[in-house]
Amino acid sequence: MKIKEENYKTIDLFSYCKKTGLSDLDSNYFIKNISNYDIKKQIRLIKRLKKEPLQYVLEKTNFYGYDYKVNKNVLIPRFETEELVENTIKYIKRHFNNKVKVLDLGTGSGCIGITIKKELPNIDITISDISSKALLVAKENSKQIDIKIVKGNLLDPFVNKKEKFNVIICNPPYIARTYKIDKMVKNNEPHLALYARENGLFYYNKILKDINKVLEDDFVIAFEIGSSQKDDIISIIEANLTNIKIEVKKDLQGRDRMIFIHNLTNNKKDV
Numbered sequence: 569m570k571i572k573e574e575n576y577k578t579i580d581l582f583s584y585c586k587k588t589g590l591s592d593l594d595s596n597y598f599i600k601n602i603s604n605y606d607i608k609k610q611i612r613l614i615k616r617l618k619k620e621p622l623q624y625v626l627e628k629t630n631f632y633g634y635d636y637k638v639n640k641n642v643l644i645p646r647f648e649t650e651e652l653v654e655n656t657i658k659y660i661k662r663h664f665n666n667k668v669k670v671l672d673l674g675t676g677s678g679c680i681g682i683t684i685k686k687e688l689p690n691i692d693i694t695i696s697d698i699s700s701k702a703l704l705v706a707k708e709n710s711k712q713i714d715i716k717i718v719k720g721n722l723l724d725p726f727v728n729k730k731e732k733f734n735v736i737i738c739n740p741p742y743i744a745r746t747y748k749i750d751k752m753v754k755n756n757e758p759h760l761a762l763y764a765r766e767n768g769l770f771y772y773n774k775i776l777k778d779i780n781k782v783l784e785d786d787f788v789i790a791f792e793i794g795s796s797q798k799d800d801i802i803s804i805i806e807a808n809l810t811n812i813k814i815e816v817k818k819d820l821q822g823r824d825r826m827i828f829i830h831n832l833t834n835n836k837k838d839v
């Protein structure tokens with residue numbers, strides 16, 4: 569990748585991107601996004617693609633049709649999380665009115681909560697995370713959006729304030745420490761957002777133990793889950809909540825990736 573300065577003008581950026589392992593589509597997207605920079609900066613950014621995901625190099629990503637800032641302090645939002653959001657929005661529209669209170673727990677970039685607020689502007693949304701650095705990103709992403717931002721350890725701040733919600737949506741860290749993950753992910757994305765003790769189940773255990781204290785009578789809980797965790801998580805749910813309906817949903821690739829739990833009153837339909 570050594571280039572002489574006088575050759576900058578003749579550089580084929582596309583082949584440069586391809587050499588870093590990017591697909592044609594991503595290469596074109598990347599080049600379009602850096603087109604305003606001078607050639608030296610363009611080459612500098614392209615070189616980073618060998619070691620970093622393009623979303624971190626561009627400091628932005630797209631989620632549910634909206635652009636969000638991302639950096640190494642937040643997880644890069646994934647496609648399956650868009651499906652979690654889509655199903656939750658459908659459920660809110662069907663079962664709640666504008667008075668619904670929603671909590672996005674472990675918000676990271678803020679993508680889940682901010683997207684729900686953009687899609688359903690009249691509802692009341694709180695986003696929270698334990699990471700101050702992640703919340704700085706979420707704050708930037710939620711500029712000019714009426715959303716509450718809370719820093720704290722899982723449900724503790726809400727249990728302490730006796731605050732309750734109708735909808736709790738959460739994509740917690742759920743990767744077991746022993747699980748081998750892609751090197752690009754492991755070397756770049758925050759481990760606080762990826763890994764969980766207790767074979768990946770720590771956060772489900774901890775959240776579900778406290779969740780009764782922060783739920784309104786009429787509620788839905790929406791969790792993203794690892795594709796092999798369904799049975800373990802259902803056991804944790806059943807040990808902590810009664811009089812509920814549990815629904816597991818598959819992602820577009822046919823893997824069990826979402827769990828919805830709702831109260832049984834009001835003859836609710838499934839998610």
Ligand SMILES: C[S@@+](CC[C@H](N)C(=O)[O-])C[C@H]1O[C@@H](n2cnc3c(N)ncnc32)[C@H](O)[C@@H]1O
Pocket residue numbers: 642643644645646649673674675676677678679680696697698699702720721722739740741742760761762
């Ligand atoms: C898998 S990431 C999800 C980020 C974002 N919601 C998304 O779906 O792209 C999990 C998030 O949980 C946060 N987190 C980890 N431990 C936490 C804790 N004890 N309390 C609150 N948030 C926590 C991490 O900082 C991270 O932002």
